[in-house]
Amino acid sequence: MKVLGIVGSPRAESNTEILVKKVLEGAKLKGAEVEIFKINDMEINWCQGCFHCQVYGECRQNDDMQRIYDAIRSAEAVVIGTPIYMGHVSAQTKTLLDRLLALINVLRGESALKGKKLVLVYSQGRGSDGENVMKELGVRLSHLGMSFVGIVGGNGLNEPGAVRDREDLLILAHKLGTQLA
């Protein structure tokens, strides 16, 4: 089985990325094949709201999102990680989420996300709203057919790499990964 990780932080030594990789490590231990994408390093345009995908079943933008669509289609589980920016997911992550519309047919109630397991990862600074933001996102993606496994993340993580000292989060991330495979 394949587990896909998607990282919505632009930073090097990103706490989000470290946690996503920990989840993937857990999945790999259980025999999963893993792949990771960092949105910031890719050419991914904003959704143009044209609804081409709702008519033709695919996004008309020929950018790196096509690689993510293929990877999601062939994965049994997806890990989406984001830093919390201004009380929400990062712009990179929001662009990814909007572009997921191309995997769904709203009128026919079809979703290529159906049945895929989901783990959500977040990292934040002084705030404490990440958990709720992720819970809400989990509900939304569940409505699109995903099977929500859990959330891992925390605050006080402004320093790049700070999460390496948070054994509780690293252990939880690894555990959630083992539940994906």
Ligand SMILES: Cc1cc2nc3c(=O)[nH]c(=O)nc-3n(C[C@H](O)[C@H](O)[C@H](O)COP(=O)(O)O)c2cc1C
């Ligand atoms: C533009 C911007 C907005 C931010 N907004 C928030 C916020 O609303 N709440 C919060 O707790 N931290 C906020 N932060 C801090 C980041 O969430 C924090 O540094 C996070 O751990 C970064 O994740 P990363 O290490 O994966 O890049 C913000 C940081 C930036 C750059």
